[in-house]
Amino acid sequence: MIATAASNRRRQRIFLIAGAILAAYALLAPLTSLDAAQSANVPLLADKFWFQIATNIAMFIVMATAWNIIGGITGYAAFGNVAFFGIGAYTTGMLIAKAKWPFLLALPLAPVVAAAFAALVGLPLLRLRGHYFAVASLGVGVAVGELVQNIDYAGQPVFGGASGLFLPIFRIDNRGLFFFYLMSAAAALSIAVTWWMLRSRLGYGLIAIRENEEAASVLGVNTTAYKVAAFALAAALTGLAGGIFSQWNVFVNQDNVFPITYNIQMILMALLGGTGTVFGPATGAVLLYLLIQFLGGTLPISFDLPFVSSDARPIVAQVILGLLLVVVVIFVPRGVIDFFGGRTRLSVAYLRRSLRETSL
């Protein structure tokens, strides 16, 4: 037993070091594309296309980690977090496109508005539990997107309507790099917030709510305030990612900032990595995003699926994704962080135990 614990600790250290090296590479490689580095003949360590992928991954790290605050730590299965992403994107987008604010002034308002909205709808919604909360939050996600697209005032669409919002391009050298680091900073912030929460009074209160809400309430946790705080915090982080996205993408409409699929993807990422942990959702975001893009054939490195024509490729990719989802949920319910964190080893016995724990 002692030997296992020691070897687990060793593996945990190996994974930690490997993860740190990988993160350092991802953060530093883009710098080699700067003009200064190029003129000094530093080899280009990453194709520019990778920056875009890395920025997207950072965006999903924010969303998955933020979802983890309400879904993983508090245990409320929020299915409408994409609403906060969209609200953040539209807040920044409207301030820049209509009110002509500079981007860096408009960005801080995205998390503020998203958090305010979350607190407002959270007060009634967080009284619901289980499936009811999940469905109601899903409804909010759908309804907000529809309202934003369709609200008219005096015959004019207020938020750009179906054609969306076009933002002026943010003038800065190395735009791609700028947004990559900005999104990475948001990802780091969301992970830091989770790390802090799990050590704070707020975090302990939320875990108590997840484990037994009545007991938490009896022990003196103000459950309503705690839950709303967690919801608003998750919304603020998601809204921040939305705000950055709007200026990065320059174009905002219902389809690109309120996609229902993001709801599922962020949950799946958190679940794949491990809910309730600090690094789990981020790990899941990296793995799942790369996997989805790889199957869809949109990564610079690609492969051919046997027996599949190029037309059917995206559809087959979706089938594989669905099957993977089923397998993960059945066999790896606590997420891959269990293996990386050195808590357990991937083995047939582990898979069989997961299966037995939940099956009828």
Add this chain to the structure above:
Amino acid sequence: MANFVQLVILGLLAGGIYVAVGVGFGLVWGVLNIVNLAHGALVIIGGYITWQLFTALHLDPFLTLPVDAVALFVLGYALQRGVINRIIRAPLLFTFLLTFGLNLVLVNILLLIFGSDFRSVTPAYAGKGFEFGSIVIPYVPLISLGAAILLSAGLAFLLNRTRIGLAINAIAADRDAAQLVGIDLRHAYAVTYGLGAACAGVAGGLIALIQAITPTAGEPYTLQAFVVVILGGLGRVSATVVGGLAFGLVEVFAQSIPGSGSVFANAIAFGLLVLVLVTRPQGLMGRLR
């Protein structure tokens, strides 16, 4: 006034589809405690079976409904027995994600088989109806409503009067006690999901009659089934029938609002949902449990 009567009639007729979509969803949710995100995929499989039989064999679409029910029952039974039973004791998030994964697989397999073209089922009597002065009652929705009511009555009979139905009720009341008295849980769970899928299949057959279908056309119906079941109240077939009809009425009246009423259909439906959940969580017809 005539306009109002017409809207009420159209609303009730539109509700027929929602009743059919809702009863299977409500059964699975109430008994198995699964919010079945694959429901829309099952619905649309039923739609494709009806379309296939109608175009290939020229069967009357309403006569294909039993075929939908039997085929989907078999599929549903196999899915529950082989896959969903494996995580039935996991937290709700897992059942959510598992059924979402199944939905993804089913919808994309349909895309591989049928492509994304719109398919419609148009029997000779489509688009015709009774006329009483200025009030029109179209045939297809009328027969659909009848079929949906019949389906619900059949399901209620099965649940309350047959041996397997009583077993399902016993499971819904107390799973452990049901197991103690000798009910085969794996089989009974699979039958329950199969029945839910069969209802979805019938609903799909009806939907193919009122709109052109694509493999992804079922997804909105999953959300609407949610709303219908919550609106009526979880746990009884009759409550879902009321919920479905009420939802049809709300939808038709919302769409009749001049200006942009129709584009807010989802927002109104979900606004209603949140309102019901917050003020009357047991539903219009529900009892607190």
